[in-house]
Amino acid sequence: xxxxxxxxxxxxxxxxxxxxxxxxxxxxxxxxxxxxxxxxxxxxxxxxxxxxxxxxxxxxxxxxxxxxxxxxxxxxxxxxxxxxxxxxxxxxxxxxxxxxxxxxxxxxxxxxxxxxxxxxxxxxxxxxxxxxxxxxxxxxxxxxxxxxxxxxxxxxxxxxxxxxxxxxxxxxxxxxxxxx
Amino acid sequence: xxxxxxxxxxxxxxxxxxxxxxxxxxxxxxxxxxxxxxxxxxxxxxxxxxxxxxxxxxxxxxxxxxxxxxxxxxxxxxxxxxxxxxxxxxxxxxxxxxxxxxxxxxxxxxxxxxxxxxxxxxxxxxxxxxxxxxxxxxxxxxxxxxxxxxxxxxxxxxxxxxxxxxxxxxxxxxxxxxxxxxxxxxxxxxxxxxxxxxxxxxxxxxxxxxxxxxxxxxxxxxxxxxxxxxxxxxxxxxxxxxxxxxxxxxxxxxxxxxxxxxxxxxxxxxxxxxxxxx
Ligand SMILES: Nc1nc2c(ncn2[C@@H]2O[C@H](COP(=O)(O)OP(=O)(O)OP(=O)(O)O)[C@@H](O)[C@H]2O)c(=O)[nH]1
Ligand SMILES: [Mg+2]
Numbered sequence: 040x041x042x043x044x045x046x047x048x049x050x051x052x053x054x055x056x057x058x059x060x061x062x063x064x065x066x067x068x069x070x071x072x073x074x075x076x077x078x079x080x081x082x083x084x085x086x087x088x089x090x091x092x093x094x095x096x097x098x099x100x101x102x103x104x105x106x107x108x109x110x111x112x113x114x115x116x117x118x119x120x121x122x123x124x125x126x127x128x129x130x131x132x133x134x135x136x137x138x139x140x141x142x143x144x145x146x147x148x149x150x151x152x153x154x155x156x157x158x159x160x161x162x163x164x165x166x167x168x169x170x171x172x173x174x175x176x177x178x179x180x181x182x183x184x185x186x187x188x189x190x191x192x193x194x195x196x197x198x199x200x201x202x203x204x205x206x207x208x209x210x211x212x213x214x215x216x217x218x219x
Numbered sequence: 220x221x222x223x224x225x226x227x228x229x230x231x232x233x234x235x236x237x238x239x240x241x242x243x244x245x246x247x248x249x250x251x252x253x254x255x256x257x258x259x260x261x262x263x264x265x266x267x268x269x270x271x272x273x274x275x276x277x278x279x280x281x282x283x284x285x286x287x288x289x290x291x292x293x294x295x296x297x298x299x300x301x302x303x304x305x306x307x308x309x310x311x312x313x314x315x316x317x318x319x320x321x322x323x324x325x326x327x328x329x330x331x332x333x334x335x336x337x338x339x340x341x342x343x344x345x346x347x348x349x350x351x352x353x354x355x356x357x358x359x360x361x362x363x364x365x366x367x368x369x370x371x372x373x374x375x376x377x378x379x380x381x382x383x384x385x386x387x388x389x390x391x392x393x394x395x396x397x398x399x400x401x402x403x404x405x406x407x408x409x410x411x412x413x414x415x416x417x418x419x420x421x422x423x424x425x426x427x428x429x430x431x432x433x434x435x436x437x438x439x440x441x442x443x444x445x446x447x448x449x450x451x452x453x454x455x456x457x458x459x460x461x462x463x464x465x466x467x468x469x470x471x472x473x474x475x476x477x478x479x480x481x482x483x484x485x486x487x488x489x490x491x492x493x494x495x496x497x
Contacts, residue, residue: 136228
């Protein structure tokens with residue numbers, strides 16, 4: 040049995056747990072905890088260690104989706120989670136400009152762990168306040184070849200599309216390495 | 220779509236940078252508890268700015284500030300200005316040979332710049348960008364390249380902590396961005412900056428450039444920060460957050476976690492098929 044993994048990362052409350060929940064065949068094994076700090080109390084619970092979702096491909100192949108905790112004090116988990124990943128998704132809450140800088144930092148940190156492909160999901164595009172993906176591209180200073188995708192994590196089709204775009208990028212990289 | 224928020228989270232520098240790079244057209248309004256300001260842009264160029272109440276005529280005041288009119292002259296003109304636009308007043312003043320057209324352009328330009336530079340120091344305030352909203356035809360607008368505005372504004376943000384925060388690592392190298400429209404000659408560089416620019420090269424770290432030019436850490440940070448914000452240069456290797464240093468050292472090399480050869484093309488193709496079918 041081969042297991043491959045992809046990491047879903049991004050700032051606090053970007054929608055990582057929701058994203059995994061929309062496509063995972065098991066209920067997300069989430070290590071959530073009620074929020075105590077007042078500053079972070081914009082929602083009821085937050086991920087403290089990681090989220091864990093699964094998509095079975097066949098008897099011999101399974102894809103795991105790992106969500107990182109969004110809060111800074113759990114950074115030590117990132118390195119561990121990133122080991123051996125096939126690729127990663129950086130989720131950004133497009134309605135919260137105060138988190139864009141943090142998103143950029145997370146992106147850079149994960150890039151320094153591995154040169155695996157990644158895509159950026161401009162999440163919560165269903166909200167009226169959402170900033171446009173192309174504006175986020177500039178703000179996050181994404182290289183032209185990095186995909187930034189409009190995303191609504193509550194919508195399964197949108198999550199599928201994000202994962203597929205990541206997989207296409209992975210395929211492209213493999214093909215380039217093999218010189219095809 | 221929405222481009223709004225608070226300067227606390229998204230600074231004037233970042234906003235102008237975005238407007239410049241995305242070549243936006245429209246008006247940016249900023250509102251604090253005590254003050255308000257508006258700036259207008261056409262295709263990424265700053266064309267107009269004012270602070271406080273905008274009744275569309277303040278040319279007399281602007282010309283007084285720049286020393287082209289005396290206080291009395293300005294007052295007389297202002298009292299006759301009711302219902303007239305800045306453009307009309309400017310036209311009358313030029314026809315009457317009180318000032319030249321160039322006086323007006325230079326004075327308005329300086330006023331716009333002074334207004335925008337003040338905004339760089341606002342740490343707080345709600346902002347919103349209204350795409351395609353522009354000042355009426357009676358306003359005197361002057362197109363100004365945002366690159367040099369951003370550089371000068373950034374220079375005025377001299378706080379050591381901000382620079383320290385933005386540029387923690389002086390051991391990275393710089394290169395010029397390959398944005399085709401980033402033309403050095405459209406940017407006003409000081410002699411010091413030109414010297415730094417002449418050293419920009421993937422082989423030179425920021426620290427080495429500073430040393431070669433006898434610049435303090437603070438000075439080089441200030442200059443490099445300005446150039447980064449204007450999109451003139453970028454890091455060759457993104458600086459790593461300080462905390463990651465020892466971990467990456469512990470790993471044999473970067474890329475150790477790349478997809479192992481065990482991940483075959485066929486595996487990725489199967490994943491694609493599976494997710495398509497979800
Ligand atoms: N409208 C809207 N709400 C969303 C979307 N994605 C997530 N949310 C909501 O945003 C909130 C945060 O989502 P989570 O999935 O908990 O975010 P997270 O990134 O896992 O957060 P942490 O684990 O605390 O870092 C929840 O209330 C979600 O229901 C979206 O695309 N649209
Ligand atoms: Mg979560």
